[in-house]
Amino acid sequence: MTFDDEVDVAVIGGGACGLVAALRAARARDLVVAVYEKSVRDGCNTRFSSGSLAAGGTRHQRAAGVDDSPERHARDILAVSGDAASAPIVHALCRAAPRYVEWLADELGHPVELGRDMARSGQSVPRLHTDTGRAGGARLVRTLRDAVAAAPNIAFVDETPGAGLVAEDGRVTGVEVLENGVRRRVHARAVVLAADGFAANAAMMAEHCPDARGAFYGGVSTSTGDAIGWGLGLGAAVRNMGAFLGHGMVVPGHGTRLNPVLPFLGALLVGTDGRRFADEKAQGYSKLGRLIAARPGGRAVLIWDERMHEIAMHSELMRESAAAGAFSRHDTLADLAASLGLPPDALAGTLGGFRAVSTEDDPRGVDHGPLRFPLYAGRVTHGVLTTQGGLLVDETGRVLHRDGGTIGGLYAGGGSACGISGPSTEGYMSGNGLLAALGFGWIIGDRLAATLGPPPT
CATH class of the missing domain: 3.90.700.10 (Succinate dehydrogenase/fumarate reductase flavoprotein, catalytic domain)
Known part of the structure; x- marks a missing residue:
């Protein structure tokens, strides 16, 4: 099989999940990471979010006298979602949350503060972190993209949507992308699906989320569910497809x-x-x-x-x-x-x-x-705003096959992966979306840096 390009890590989607995954993987300086973004102009769901990061046990909470922990955060999420089967993933994401919130503040210079005035249903203590000017998700995306632009071993390729996966003997070995309308095949040691969900795909919404019929759509036009379809084509399991x-x-x-x-x-x-x-x-x-x-x-x-x-x-x-x-x-x-x-x-x-x-x-x-x-x-x-169902992954972001086991070389997060809010819209708790996006980006990126490259310096 021939390829047009070769990278170590190919990331499909340049929102919060994809950007964090790229940044964390690129800590291994010998790795070459490419992020293929469908359209910066059309945007991602993170950009149009409030940018609020739910995290338990941060130094920002301790400074404000708030007693919290990843375990308490996870319990709150599971109490609202009622989805006991997701507990291992919820706990893994909640453990990652205080680490990436402090990383954003201390290493990337994002102006983080605890939103003491941001009470939300189901949150037993204040744990939504925001930027000091309350500029929302656009500022968060700008922080992450500035860091990507400064990383010498990350290529951010705009207006280059993913077009499919390349697999050999059941293992993903690369991706197909459309560059200037021309299909190109990129070899990769690992592929991360970090695209938005399928809320802008009318056919998928009618099939999976009929309860949303007639609702105003407040997400981005790029949420077409392509990555979920590619995973299904390889036998991936999906879960909670009716949740939004x-x-x-x-x-x-x-x-x-x-x-x-x-x-x-x-x-x-x-x-x-x-x-x-x-x-x-x-x-x-x-x-x-x-x-x-x-x-x-x-x-x-x-x-x-x-x-x-x-x-x-x-x-x-x-x-x-x-x-x-x-x-x-x-x-x-x-x-x-x-x-x-x-x-x-x-x-x-x-x-x-x-x-x-x-x-x-x-x-x-x-x-x-x-x-x-x-x-x-x-x-x-x-x-x-977004869908919550998607490809079923394990605690490390590896995509699971519907017959058991994992699909080699394939990871998913963000809107491509099943969320943590259970099977219905009522299970969502504020902050869950970005928790899953940044959390899986963090977990996947760290795993790839450790398994594909030398120890980070």
Whole structure:
């Protein structure tokens, strides 16, 4: 079999998983690593995420007096997902998380801080780490790509999508890529599938995620599930293909998202009838999407006050919504009801009986009393951001064959691999997506540096 190029490690996908895998593998200076990216212009899901990194047991938590550990983090994830079979992988990823968070800060210069104001459902302690300016996933991707650009033994090849795997005697020996529309075959000692999932593939979504029908899609156009198909062609096992990351705070007509911390600050969620229909703090934003999807027209309204607004505006997601005019400010109940098309009498009764209880700083709840004008409000609907099912891997990221054993030379992470949120959208806990992406990138890259090259200096 002939090849056009040869590298030690070929990575398909230039998002968080692929970039971390490349950086960690390239610590073995004798290895040549190539990252093939479908399109920097179209972006990756990490770029459009909040950039929040869930990690337990970091020095940032210790400095803030937060008692946490990888084990506690894993228990929280498994309690929400209910997916006991994923426990070994969840524990492995949680052990990696504090290491790569501190690596980002200390070696790559990413401005990491603990998001004390980023309470999320299922998180028993504050453990979401963010950049100090809350610039979101775009800043995280920039940090990683700058590091890749500075590495002498990594080639980042843009506008060069993967086109398939090359295998001999059941072992993956390379990849096919499309460079300027021409198919090229690249020999590699190891291949890492780190592409996004399949949420932009209408046929795959209809087959595997029919519950997402009609939802706003807030992901990237490059999430077409190609890598999952290549793995299936080699007999790979898949798991939890019906799971996806939903979102209940997508603003219809704008495509932006409200800050998920608002319910934990005491915000009120009402239906188009002006009445409260759910405990705002009892569900993560993925489960909330399912609840809103069941409402008439798949619509609801979130209402918050000035105290909450000041905190929520720290997020780039919220700043984007503000710039888009995705929410409004109101000085009177009559103005609020008229602007949002809510029945004034029903809304008045709901507001009169509601008390803003914040669990952002104290999980036992702090009662702030009634919402006080001026109030802010935004219409929300349900959306899909990414899929959570994919190729089944072991704790080291090796792709598993459906008949048992592993497929030699093939690794997967990010949207190409099965996530850690269980079989349904309700099992997602904030931070799980980037935990699996960066975590598998870290684990796979370290393994390749150790097995393919000399010990890193």
